[in-house]
Amino acid sequence: MILSTASPLLVGGAPLAVALLAVAGYMLATVPAQGLARWAATGLVLGWCLHFVLLVMDIGGWGQSQPGARLGFAPVLSITVWLVLAVHTVESRFLPLPAVRRWLALAGTLAVLIALTFPGEPRQHASPLAPLHFVLGVASYGLFGAAVLHGVLLDAAERRLRLRSGTPGSAFGMPLLQLERLTFRFVEAGFAVLTATLVLGAVTAAQWRWDHKIVFSLLGWAVFAALLLGRRLRGWRGRRATRWLYAGAVLLLLAYAGTRFVFEVLLGRPPA
Template sequence: MILSPGASVASLLPLAATSVVALLAYLLAGLGRQADWRGGALVIGWVAHAFAIVVHGVGVGEPAPGARFGFAPALSVTLWLVLAVYAIESRFVPIAGVRRTLALLGAGAVSLALLFPGELRAHGGSPWAPLHWVLGIASYGLFGAALLHAALLRRAEQRLRGKPVAGEALPAPDALPLLRLETLTFRFVGAGFAVLSATLLLGWWFADPWRWDHKAVFSVLAWAVFAALLAGRRAFGWRGHLATRWLYVGALLLLLAYVGSRFVIEVLLLRGTTQ
């Protein structure tokens, strides 16, 4: 575990305990051979993952009131939200061939959050800051769900054209129809765009003064790409590879806005100062 400034081994024990349970459960869900175990293991991992996120969010075990922020906790919450979408949606519509991948991604996210727990920030400052952070992470989760559906859409298109599909193939009889997948993809894009818009408006409103730093620039660029994608789909019927390319570009810019900048600060520059 890589300790951040002000962190102690004792203060990170609650995070370590919940993270290890989540990690083992995710690995069992992703690598286990017994199909009956994998579903239950994924649920256990998701619940333990939620406890680890709460430990981060409320600062359990920390010497002072506060919460830990950083690139790894942000990725951890994002993957947890994507798994939540998968868990809910899979109860109503068939989503095959992604459980193992999501379980292994969850294991990776939990491991990163354990290795890089982030910087402890004391409670205080603007009362709108927590809402701003929650909305920002929610937009990450919604766009993550959109990317998941875009990947499923691409695999379904490859199967329909008779092309080989890398990894575990989607069972054709149980696969979602292409139009349904496309509709779900853009519903998540639209929801993510609305939440991202609220995040930027809230940040602009309570920031004094507003700074055009790396996070702001990349966030606004991502917002512009998603706005162009939704406008292009409505006006010109964008779909297929053209639409997914715009989605990938916007998601990459959004990832660079917070996760990328914090990764550079925390890992490459080895700094824990608030940016």
């Protein structure tokens, strides 16, 4: 395993302390005991808040050996998980899902630890609009991540209903049709933000080139476009729709985080 020379695991300091506290909060949220449910919910919020502080410190280069914005695969994954957790934190106020909370807390723990190990290298922006392009791209990651989370819940709910009676009803305390609509609201929002990201990227790019990032991004965009058209024109629902959702999410993940993982971890050098 190749460690970045700027990794907080090596330099220590405030980012490492915040990261350990965030991990402690997330781990508290995984406690299954019924009597500690309130503490578990508090732990998730605490871990989420400290995770945000760590993102600001790590991506901004505060407390690191090299200042500058770090936009490697691990920070992007970390931001994505944080955004999905933000959606869950809001929804849990209306619909508590302890099992989902535990899985998301584990995801938050892994995201923090991976970002600690592979914080990425600082990069200079060729255009003043490049940071906006990055923010929109990560926002689309978060929206599609939330859609995937709800898609998994939708699939699990449909399986449970088929095993019980095969009749419509509630799933995880939410009507099945409402859960489905919510899933595709996230897909539609993510698709709109992804479209804006691609357009802004084309406008701000100093030179257009067909690299892995562009190819996978366009393939992901095409899959989501087909999903929305299929749902509107052909009435796609259930597993057919969620399979397209998962395929588009994987392509989008490969577009940025996947290619940077190959360069930064497997090849040990930043992307060109």
